[in-house]
Amino acid sequence: MNIVVLVKMVPDTESRLEIVDGKVNESGFKYMVNPYDEFAVEQAVQFKEANGGKVTILSLFSNDGSIDTDLRKMMAIGADEAIVLRQDNYRGDKPSANATVLSNAIKEMEADLIIGGVQGIDYYQSATGPMIAHMLGIPHISGVTNLELNDGKFTAKRQVEGGLQIIECSNPLLVTCQKDMTKVRFPALKDIMMSKRKPFESRTVEPVESNDVETAECSLPPARGGGMIIEGESSEDKVDKLIEKLKTEAKVI
């Protein structure tokens, strides 16, 4: 089984968000593996361990090499190789351009399963996975919380409003992972050492035309009023005042 894992490098959640002239100042950003994609790596490695095959990490990013160490950590989990597509002026908010470049690379890889995260925690589009599947002409299942493989057939559980949709499919298939999917292991020291010798390829790719919508202006959300503390003689007094406010001011109950 040939598995391609899509790993997006995203700004660290602690990154400072500062707007300069309507643009986010990205100069101080540190990048990390998109948290959902770690589940994808782990799941892929588990399938490989059970059924044999190969796990390839595929990531499209800029020429910034500072991400390589983090990608190596994904290989310590058990992926066999990494391919990083390096693109000048790469941006994470161009799902259709990025899906085009990624699907072109995948076409040459004869993948049985393509697996990624449900969404990037940078732009929250949840778009790249379904777009790649469409470009490859294969089905996809998104937001999967459990994926099993028996006799060549996948069974996925996908969270929907009011329940879990149970879907069966044979390969090729693209799946995006929801957080609870599986527990990501802590690699042993020997796996970390071994990962340093695994193939790690950087390929230069050209930018492509797309219909992605450009952001004209960024802003910080209006600061919430907030800060109102309800004072009172006793807990009961505070609770009464809260209920009163919820009824008369907020009108929510």
Place this chain on the structure above:
Amino acid sequence: MSVIVVGEVDGNDVKEISQQVAAVASGMGDVIGIVMGKGISDAAMKLSTSKIIIADDEALEYYDPVKFTSIVAQIVNQNNATKVLMGATTMGKDLGPRVAAELGWGYLGDCLEAGNEGFVRPNYAGKVLAKSNTTDSVVLSIRNNAYPAGESWSGSVENFSGEIPDSGLTTTTIENVGAGTIELTEASIVVSGGRGLESPENYDEHIRPLAAAMGAAAGASRAIVDAGWVTHSHQVGQTGKTVTPDLYMAIGISGAIQHLGGMSGSKFIVAINKDSEAPIFKVADYGIVGDLFEIIPLLKSKLEN
């Protein structure tokens, strides 16, 4: 210029979010609604668009991205539509990008604003708002509660007569987990608990009954999801769900930046925390500094009366 709204039904009714989307679309052109499913015709007719196309078929019993994408694209092409709108539901977030890829259009997911003044969507878990002003054809999904719903009324109805392709996906069932509980992302009130509760038993004893008493959905911070007290489907925040209810109650939650990302778009926020310095109070419209084990039982019994 025509605009397509992909509606969803829930039992005998069109979903509230779909009526909200129909209302947004009405400002953009002639609106054609599409509803796909099995045995959904009566409910689908309630979608508030002037024309409704219904694809009611055995093969559409469960949502399927390949089949639904094909149907939407066929209708877009037949009507020379320039926009497709849907709710940012589990279906909309899955279908929207695939439809955009099929049509070769741009995609904007989870929009907070959509209209002639442009489109606004959250970046970095809502810590930044990104505005665009495109006039090109686009596919949009719209966040729940961002707009008021249109009145329920029925337009002219047509049946979809095109092809439904095979997809290779077979849905065997929808497992009803947590039946009877309210969906976090659709709830108008969310009651969330955090590590201040000290144990999973206390979550069950304090958060769930308070939520039930208020007709609310029960949510959680990541700390207690990671601790295994509740499943990830309860998690609110940057790596959980984004909720925008009328009222959000944060109980024993400190208000870490990653948690705020998922709930700071709520209309009203209540925080109950024993630490007056907890960052959650900075975003709360009403805060109570105190012991949750004293406050919550009081609140629950008073609300029940």
